Every structure is written in C-alpha cells, then in structure tokens.
Amino acid sequence: MKKLHLLLCLLAATFVVNAQKIDRARFITDSLDSYINKALTDWRIPGAAVCIVKDGKVVLMKGYGIKELGLPNKVDVNTLFMIGSNTKAFTATALAMLQAEKKLSLDDRVTKYIPEFKLDNAAAGQQAIIKDLLCHRLGFKTFQGDFTFYNSNLIRHEIIEKLGKMKATYPFRTTWGYTNAAFLTAGEIVPRATGKQWEVYLKENIFSPLGMNSTLALTADMPKAINRTVPHTLVDGRLTAIPYAQLDGLAPAGAISSSVSDMSKWVMALLDNGKIGNKQVIPAAAIAATRQPMDVVGNANYLNGDTGFEIYGLGWFLEDYCGQRIVEHTGGVSGYVSSVTLIPKERLGIVILTNTDQNELYETLRRDIIDAYLGNKNYHYNDKFLANNRATMARMQAIDKQMRDSTLLNLKPQLSINKYTGKYYNDLYGNLEIARGEEGNQLEARFEHHPKMYAKLLPLGGNRFQVTFSDPTFGKAVFPFFVKDGKVTGIRVKVADFVERDPYDFKKID
Template sequence: MKKYYLILLLCVLQLHFTATAQNANRSRFITDSLDNYINRSLTNWRVPGAAVCIVKDGRIILRKGYGIKELGLATKVDENTLFMIGSNTKAFTATAMAMLQTQNKLSLDDKVTKYLPDFKLENKAATDMVTLRDLLCHRIGFGTFQGDFTYWTSNLTRKDVVERMSHIKAMYPFRSRWGYTNAAFLTAGEVMEKVTGKPWENYIKETLLAPLGMTSTLTLSKDLATSFNKSAAHTLVDGRLAAIPYPQIDNLAPAGSMSSSANDMCKWVLALLANGKVGAKDVMPAAALRATQQPQMLVGGEPDGTFSAYGLGWFLQGYKGHRIIMHTGGVNGFVSSVTLVPDQNLGIVILTNTDQNNLIETLNFDVIDAYLKLPFRNNSDAALTVVKGNQQRDLAREKALRDSTALNLRPALDLNNYTGKYSNDLYGSITIAKGEANDLEVRFEHHPKMYARLQSLGGNRFYATFSDPVFGRAVFPFLVQNNRVVSVQVKVANFIEFGAYDFKRK
C-alpha cells in the first residue's frame, strides 16, 4: 500500500497536466488512496478506530470513520461516533472569551482578580498582574503540566483547583517562559461564568455548539458513558492494548473535557476557515477569531527558521512557507488533532481512540503535503520507527525493575517503618500501609479509586505500579534520616505531569 500511495502522490506532484487535471488527481488521492493509507496506519499504530474530516475551499472532502469503537467488538466507527477531543476543547474556550471581548463584556487584558477577587498565585506580584490573556496563552510561569497530578481525574472541585494554584511554586518567572497549564484554562472558564452568569459548559453550548449545528458534541466528560454512539478509550498496558474507563475531568472542563465527532468537527473547522460564518450568518465575529490566532508567546523555533508560537487556545507554526494553526488533544484513552492551513483554505480533523499513537500528526502532515504538492515523506513509517524504539526501551526498563522486585530484595528497614500518613502542600495527603505479601500500598486522598502497589527494590527504593495504568509506573525513593523515614518522592507518568512530588511523613 505504501508504494501505491507514493505512486499516486508522485503523479499529482510531477505530471504537468492542466490545473483541472491536477485537482482531479489530488482528489483521487484523498478520496481513494487515503482509505488504504489510514486503514494500514491503524494497524501499524495499533489504533482500534479513528474518524477523519478534511475540508477544502468550503467543501467537505472527507468525513468518515475507520476501524472499530472498542477492541474485541465489531462495532464500526462512523462519522457520528464520539471521541474525547482533549485539549482541542481549549480553542472553544478561548474563542468564547474572545467573543465576549467583541461584545465589550470583558477585555482579554483585564486582570483575573477583577472577576475572581480570591484568585492567587504563589507569587503575589504575579497575582496582581495576571490577565485573562495570560491564562489563555500559558505564560503565568508554570512548567508544562505543573500541578496536573493534583487535579487530573481527582475529586477536587473547580473551585478547589483554582485555589490550589496558589500552592504551586512557579517553575519560571512570570511571563518569561511558556508552560502548558490546564488549570489556567479552567480559571478562564470560571471567569466566563462570572461574566455571563452561566457555567462554562452551558455558555459553550449556547454560543458555539448550537449555532454551529454541533448537536452531538458533549461539553462534559461525565456524559460520554451514557451516549449511544461513542468510542471506547484505550491505552497500552505492558505492551498490550486495553480498553480503560473514561477519564472524569470535569473539574478541568474548559481545558479538555469535550467529546465530538467527525461530522460535528467538520462544522467547526468550516466556520473557522470562513471567518466565523455559517452560510450568511456570523456565528463567531472575525475579530474574535483573529484575537485567538495571533502569536502571544514563543514556544520554540526550528533550524530552518520556522517558528512555533502559541495564540489563545491554538499553536501557530510555519511549515514550508505556509502558516499553520493547529492543536492536539490527549486525555486517557484518546488523542486528536485539529489543523487549519488558512492560505489553502484547508482544514483537517483526526480523532483516535488510543492515547499512545502519533497517527494524528503523521496523517495530518501527509495530507497537508499532498495539498501543497510536496514530495511524499513517509511520515508515518519514520515516526513509527522512532516510537517503537522508545517503547522497546521503556519495556526493557520496566522489565529490569520487575525482575529486581522478583528477587525479593529486602528494604533497608522493616516495612512498618514506611507506613503512615504523608502530606504535600499542593496535593494533600497519601496513606501508606502494608499490602499483600511483602508489599506496601499507597492510597491517595484526592484519587480515592486509585492506589499504587510498592515492591521493594532494596534499600529505600520501591517500584510503584498504579492501579490506573495511565498514571504509569515509577520508582518511589524514601528519604531516611537516623533510621527514620522522613519523606517519599512520588512520580506519575509524564502524560500526567513531568515533575515529582515530595510527601513528608507526619
């Protein structure tokens, strides 16, 4: 199939037909070859199902489901199957905030404390300066994902999450560096409720989803399980694909709780590319869209001189001389991407039902390359080689740790010395007790359904396996002074948060 794909694409790029013939060839590539390409990619990337939407020049070129909704079941994905879209929720939040600015109900440069007087960051000077714009472009000084372990799928309320931001010691000086901050978008959603008198989820439905005709789209994660046409969530556990429960992240809803379909997301990208119009009706003011799509903070640069920046709810980057507006979204069991190439009037949506694949990026750029008449680069195979190598190294590392636990290495102290209650100013408390055999078990105050099993690696180090596979596995080292356990360092998967937490023993 790869050779077939290459031959067709080279025909589009190299044969000097008339413009009409060139467009026809490209159309055949998208409508014919792409099906084979996607189906093979699902197999290679171990993705049970996907939904893809491509729009060009105001027309829907492709709107289709591929594969199955759940591993082991024969139910096929279609264009109306719901997938969680994760952080692609952020563009809806930012757009709604920018629309409020065009209505003179707020300014994006208003201080957050104007609407939330109790809002605080650990740095008082930053508290006094932080604006709505700062929240929406990730420049409040936090590191990427900093604090997310405390919030992610926890029992904390939205109000709790906003309050906990004051317990985080920012990794960078205020506005000096970009750091992806989910809690900041939640805070923006709380401001939205103060301004409109309506919860974020209701306001998004009324001002965006209903006018756009996105009737199947859900704003809250709690509603997905009871929906009829939905995809299951999947992740890799010990190298094997498995279905997992839907994440409950409505305490961070404005940052990532929405679910949608290829059909509904087509309507979203069509309107974005049409400067907010649906037919003759202005659903989203063009000024609001421009506000979200202007660079606010540099994310990074490439050796070829292209840039990567963040607007409000959108990544902005250069690609082969073209401006790309895009975002990806990852939550437990799902990843997605939404991409706009404005000068080509091109929009691409890719929804998948596993959280460990790069198909959303490789397919995305293969489609873009086709429309830009660029040579085929085999993005999928190149990325797959890298990812498989990383996965093999991770599996080898985990196997070495499991092999160490199988040796029944004795800890430095009796297990009873490690038990008890530990606390962290940001997270709260954990409780460690003796488990089965010679293991310890950790229970988490704000994740009451989750636990971690600790197996001795010898000395004061233990191998932690979380009951929720998305939180991963890690080594928990205990700090011991004068034969007394003082603290333990807790680490979760980088998918949740990069940094570790120190819990002090009470």
C-alpha cells in the same frame, strides 16, 4: 526565438508543478483509506475518525475501525471521541466572543472577575490578565500541577485555590509553560461575566448555533451517550480498554467530546470568519483575536528538513511550515489523542480523532495530508514516526523487564516494612497514605484526591520501590523513600510524563 524558448520553459515548469500536485492529490482520493486502515493495524488503534475540509466543502468525512476492542460496533461520522486539549480553542473563542460583545476585555485583570485568584508571586497574581491564562505565560512548567488536578475529585474553585499554591518555575511572562489549571481559571470567568456556566455558554453560543448537536461539554456525560467510543491504552504490551477520565474539574481545559461530523462544522466556521452559510455565528474579530501571536514556544524542526517557528496564540499553536501559517492543536486524555489543523490561506481543515493514547497517527496523518495539499514531496511521516515509536517502546519494555526481574529477587528493604507505612503530606497535593500490601514486603499507596486509584509498591532493595498505578494513565515508576537516622522522613512520587513531568516530595507525618 528567445521569448518563445522562455515561454516553453515556463509552460513545462508549470506542467511539472501541476503534475506533482495531481499526483499528490491522488493520495487523498485513491490512497488515504488504505493508508489509514494500515496505520490502525500498525499503531494498534481500535477506531478513528477523519475529516478534511477544503474551500468550504467536506472532502472526506469517515469513521474507521471499531468503538471498543473485541466488539463489532463500527465507528461512524457521528461517533463521539474525547478531544482533550482541543477544548482549549473553544474556551479561548468563547472569551474572545465576549470581548467582541464588549462584555469583557481579554486585557482585563483576572481579579476583576475572580477576586480570589492568587499566584504564589503576589504581584503576578494581581497583574495577570485573561490573555496570560489563555497563552500559558504565568511562569509554570508544562503540565505543572497536573498530577494534583488530572482525573481528581477536586472541583473548579478548589483547583483555582491550589493554583495559588504552586511555585512558579520561571518569572512571570518570561517563559512559555503549558498550564491546564490556567485554562480552567479562564473558563471560570465565563460565568462571572455572563451568569452562565462555561458548559451552558458553549452549548448556547457555539455548539447549538453551529449544529454541533452531539457534542458534549462534560466528561460525566460521555458514558451516557449511545454512539461513543471507549478509551484504550497499552498495559504491559496489551491493548486494553480503560475507564473514561473524569475531567469536569478542569473542563475548560480538556473535557469536550465530539464527532468528526460536529467538528467539521466547527472547522468550516473557523475557516470562513465565523460563518455557517450566511449566518455569522462567531464574530470574525473573535477568531482573529485567538490567532494573534502571544508567546514563543520554540523553534520547529521538521523531519523533512524544514524549519520554522512555533508560537502560542489563545488556545491555538501557530506554526510556520513550508511557508504556510498553520493554526493547530492536539489533545490527549486517558485513552484518546486527537488533532485539529487549520491552514487559513488554503482554506484547509483537518480533524483526526483516535481512541487510544498510544499512537502518533493524529500527528503523522495530518502532516502527510498537509504535504499532499501543498504539493510537497511525500516524506512518509507515518513510517518514520512508527519506526521511532517502536524503538522507544522496545527500550521501555527492556527497562520494565529489568524492574520486574529485580522485584522477583525479593530484595529486602533497608528498614522494617512497617517503618515505611503511615501518612504523608505535600503542600500542593495534600495527603498520601501508605499501608502494608497483601503479602510479604509489598506496600500500597492511596491518594487523597484520587480515591479510585491506588499504587502497588514492590521493594527493589535499599529504600527504593517499584510502583505500578491501578490507573495505567499514571504509568509505572520508582519511588525512593527519604531516610534519616534510621527513620523515614518522606517519599518522592513520580507519575507518567503524560500527566506531569516533575516528581512530588511528600513529608511523613509523625
């Protein structure tokens, strides 16, 4: 009798678990479209594309919304989006493929292929290996140097040269810090080892063999594509189309544009040890190499109460979520954010592409999909992230209004406006020039390596100016001038944290 009772309890428990999984699975089949369409409205996203791969099959592949605000052209599965830092997994995989082919080792020193490579810490520059570039452990802060490199006119060898001028914040290999210029440097090892440019190698060895025929390696090609989205952001609370970022100087770190149709092939290959059908496109050893834990990012605390680890492999974040190992990355460039997620044990892949940089749907949707497949309680990530975002936006708008109100008071600067004009210099960035604006006490700043961008400076009293960049990606800020004995000696420049978190101090050139 006891055995029968135990058997009935086990059957009942199994039925409850299976019923929960069935109910959660209905989220994918019955509720996902309405979830996404509502989220596009809530987050003010013009267009998105989503793909779910499970057990070697495409469960969902669909475009939502429109390519450009104000135009009726709808997003489809072949519409291109910039994928930003999801490019990094392609770069790391390419180098791991070259290791599998014995054309290099990921433990080789960088100087073996790029003799001119240097770091401010000379010993670290000599000791740095390819893995150090691919897992962000050179000693820099996250996004350090990106104001100089992002959307600038610097070409690749100039960025590598300037990387050598950056002052590392931490000792070599002690602290994780996300470094885009390091990934550019890693990508430049590809032509040194193969004789082919990074973008050519990717097309010939990854894109074409996988059938990713619409995918573009360079941002310069995106405006020429027929089926493409347009980037958007919020400017003074209004959703606005903006120019494409030009990132080919940093291409191996973030230049690829792709569609969910093409990305589904990439994800399916990664979940099947590099195979498409019976064809081995990517060596299994190369995929395994990119998923080896390399550096600790930190502890992960999820809103549902779960905790875990966050580690960086090579071009991938590695997470522990509800007992599952997740391989994932996100990508953000001007007007776009995206995510790519793999749960190898579940043979589950998720791709989310959006054409505005002011949303978190790329993050919340993937977590709600993961919970659905793992049979977890529905935590409604999207609702909670949206509420937090709206509160943050309200605070930012209040600060912005306070700044605008201050500038309307027409407060006079401490010194004559002409004393702030002139040329300024920063050892890493280079030159900045400040001239009189069109009226009153306005100033205008021009930047050597961002020739298409300028910034307007309005006085806030004293030696502080409220600043608005012509490229909204760089945001708004307050620039203080440094003054000694009645003479301007420098200026502190700050751009949006989306680009770089720390300010730059420029010295005035007499």
